[in-house]
Amino acid sequence: MANIKDVAKRAGVSVTTVSRVMNNRGYIGKETRKKVEDAMAEMNYFPNQIARALQKSQSYILGVIVPDSNHPFFSELIKYIEMYANEQNYKILICNSLDEPEKESHYISMLRENRVDGIIMCSHTLDIEEYKAVNFPIVTFDRIISERFPYVASDNYRGGEIATTHLIESGCKRLLHISGPLKLDLLANRRADAFKLTCMRHHIEHEIIEGSNDNLTFEYFSEFIENEISGSLSSFDGVFCSNDIVAYALYLHATERGIQVPEQLKIVGYDYHSFTRMLQTPRLTTIKQPVIRIGKVLSSTLINLIETDDEDTINNTIVDVSLVKGQTT
Amino acid sequence: MANIKDVAKRAGVSVTTVSRVMNNRGYIGKETRKKVEDAMAEMNYFPNQIARALQKSQSYILGVIVPDSNHPFFSELIKYIEMYANEQNYKILICNSLDEPEKESHYISMLRENRVDGIIMCSHTLDIEEYKAVNFPIVTFDRIISERFPYVASDNYRGGEIATTHLIESGCKRLLHISGPLKLDLLANRRADAFKLTCMRHHIEHEIIEGSNDNLTFEYFSEFIENEISGSLSSFDGVFCSNDIVAYALYLHATERGIQVPEQLKIVGYDYHSFTRMLQTPRLTTIKQPVIRIGKVLSSTLINLIETDDEDTINNTIVDVSLVKGQTT
Numbered sequence: 271m272a273n274i275k276d277v278a279k280r281a282g283v284s285v286t287t288v289s290r291v292m293n294n295r296g297y298i299g300k301e302t303r304k305k306v307e308d309a310m311a312e313m314n315y316f317p318n319q320i321a322r323a324l325q326k327s328q329s330y331i332l333g334v335i336v337p338d339s340n341h342p343f344f345s346e347l348i349k350y351i352e353m354y355a356n357e358q359n360y361k362i363l364i365c366n367s368l369d370e371p372e373k374e375s376h377y378i379s380m381l382r383e384n385r386v387d388g389i390i391m392c393s394h395t396l397d398i399e400e401y402k403a404v405n406f407p408i409v410t411f412d413r414i415i416s417e418r419f420p421y422v423a424s425d426n427y428r429g430g431e432i433a434t435t436h437l438i439e440s441g442c443k444r445l446l447h448i449s450g451p452l453k454l455d456l457l458a459n460r461r462a463d464a465f466k467l468t469c470m471r472h473h474i475e476h477e478i479i480e481g482s483n484d485n486l487t488f489e490y491f492s493e494f495i496e497n498e499i500s501g502s503l504s505s506f507d508g509v510f511c512s513n514d515i516v517a518y519a520l521y522l523h524a525t526e527r528g529i530q531v532p533e534q535l536k537i538v539g540y541d542y543h544s545f546t547r548m549l550q551t552p553r554l555t556t557i558k559q560p561v562i563r564i565g566k567v568l569s570s571t572l573i574n575l576i577e578t579d580d581e582d583t584i585n586n587t588i589v590d591v592s593l594v595k596g597q598t599t
Numbered sequence: 600m601a602n603i604k605d606v607a608k609r610a611g612v613s614v615t616t617v618s619r620v621m622n623n624r625g626y627i628g629k630e631t632r633k634k635v636e637d638a639m640a641e642m643n644y645f646p647n648q649i650a651r652a653l654q655k656s657q658s659y660i661l662g663v664i665v666p667d668s669n670h671p672f673f674s675e676l677i678k679y680i681e682m683y684a685n686e687q688n689y690k691i692l693i694c695n696s697l698d699e700p701e702k703e704s705h706y707i708s709m710l711r712e713n714r715v716d717g718i719i720m721c722s723h724t725l726d727i728e729e730y731k732a733v734n735f736p737i738v739t740f741d742r743i744i745s746e747r748f749p750y751v752a753s754d755n756y757r758g759g760e761i762a763t764t765h766l767i768e769s770g771c772k773r774l775l776h777i778s779g780p781l782k783l784d785l786l787a788n789r790r791a792d793a794f795k796l797t798c799m800r801h802h803i804e805h806e807i808i809e810g811s812n813d814n815l816t817f818e819y820f821s822e823f824i825e826n827e828i829s830g831s832l833s834s835f836d837g838v839f840c841s842n843d844i845v846a847y848a849l850y851l852h853a854t855e856r857g858i859q860v861p862e863q864l865k866i867v868g869y870d871y872h873s874f875t876r877m878l879q880t881p882r883l884t885t886i887k888q889p890v891i892r893i894g895k896v897l898s899s900t901l902i903n904l905i906e907t908d909d910e911d912t913i914n915n916t917i918v919d920v921s922l923v924k925g926q927t928t
Contacts, residue, residue: 292712307708310708311708311732331692331713338678339668339674339677339678339681340671340674340675340677340678340873342669342671342674342873342874345668345669345671345674345677346669348668348669348674348693349667349668349669349695352668352693352694352695353695356694361692361694361709361713362692362693363660363690363691363692364677364681364691364693365681365685365690366678366681366682379636379639379640380690383621384660384690403640488873488876488877515877518877522879522880544669544671544817545671545874545877547817548817548844548847548874549878550851551851551880551881552880
């Protein structure tokens, strides 16, 4: 079987150059890369990354646990986590927890057994206690687990404040916020805190109705609105929704019942993911989470945590949000 | 360090039971599983799957190459590939080719170097020649590469036939089909073949305008319609679109120009993925690809190919499609 020296000889380059091409590290000209790759292909030489992983005790694989990889926010996030990880020569394993604590827990063990180098945790149903025994790199999205694990989040408080202020400045007098589940200490709950305080500051009547994250689908939210919101909807003239799918479901519910949006009811969503960007009937007013940046920072923070011993370089990151004005306000 | 016997002792079960829990094989009661998992956690015992993979020369990892994991069809497909693979104790690595041949080729080598057990190939920009040297398991979605690689596809021909017949039965006289790229021999092109033949059989005037798959985004298709379709749109009263995102972009383009849908122009899409199912303004008439089934069959075919030596059990699979009547016809 061919070895790295044979490949170097065939390609007419040094062993170091072959190694650089294989590891995707350092600058390699396009032609040189091609020569090496051709030589590898011709000689049927594929370095066994698993053997190398054992040697180095690094697999260059990151685990990513999400509630549902088909939800437009997470599918977009995964795309950018993968793109950035790939630039750094890491691959990603995807796991869907479907927001079931048992699955989440199973995936954490399973990923560890497979010696992933670290985990990006975007699904949050486990109590913080359950992370106490975890002794390998984890970065979380939108949740503080402990000082040992950096987190990345959008500025949820600011998002709630911008959304609420926009509704008040548009003339709303009685506001509703449909929140996510408040039982877990998620950073997303700061949207509800900001809603409450902004209303109080402006002496605006307000109410919060707690949604559930157990099921992020359109069907769930349509039913939720029918059962939990419909009865009291006429007492509000503005609603800040915790995500764009609820916002669209609410828009449909209201217009079907002859409530004119935005004249009688103003709606603001949260996310601005690919579904929202495609939706033109209507274009939703919403708070944009910069998902490309979140994906990139999640990857780079985790890779940093894996590759460096200097804890001082590991930071939590808050990314900015902004208002996207659509047709629902 | 604890070994499997210590864990079995602590949990009060046999070594075989511990092994079954670890490998997720055979029936294990919920309580027993918990006892074993607790014992593993307490003793900090994590079997090294990488070492085991080397021994068995199996990694239990499948590579999945898609054009864009954020496209609603592929994000849904990935979800069901992952769910089914997980039931069989396999994990999936996701790669986005962005429809660039260089990336596709790079990912195939990269996955091989990482000793994935096989690849599910949903991105198709490489010539068939380039697969000649490939000597490990690949299953394709919607493309025939060679007899060595099984494929899974929806019944594209039937889909094209149902869509076209539906437009004709709804009274259309001059039909347009916006196809995918016809240069590669993709099975999806049979939608265009069926469109053509069904129109000829019914003596219906028709035209095919070739779209591109290079970029599957809403923004791309909106621009494409503006540049390539807009000028001749008034000469058609029905359009069969090769996917739902084009169909929605076309609906928006037409209504913005005062063309009434479905009265003056009828539109049928293709896919019925999560975006389409959420979209209620309007509900699109479309051809449903059963994506859950496609994901499951892609996983099971590949796992079968990896685990069995009996080539006779490996089959190509065609899954049925159906018409979903919405508000655009």
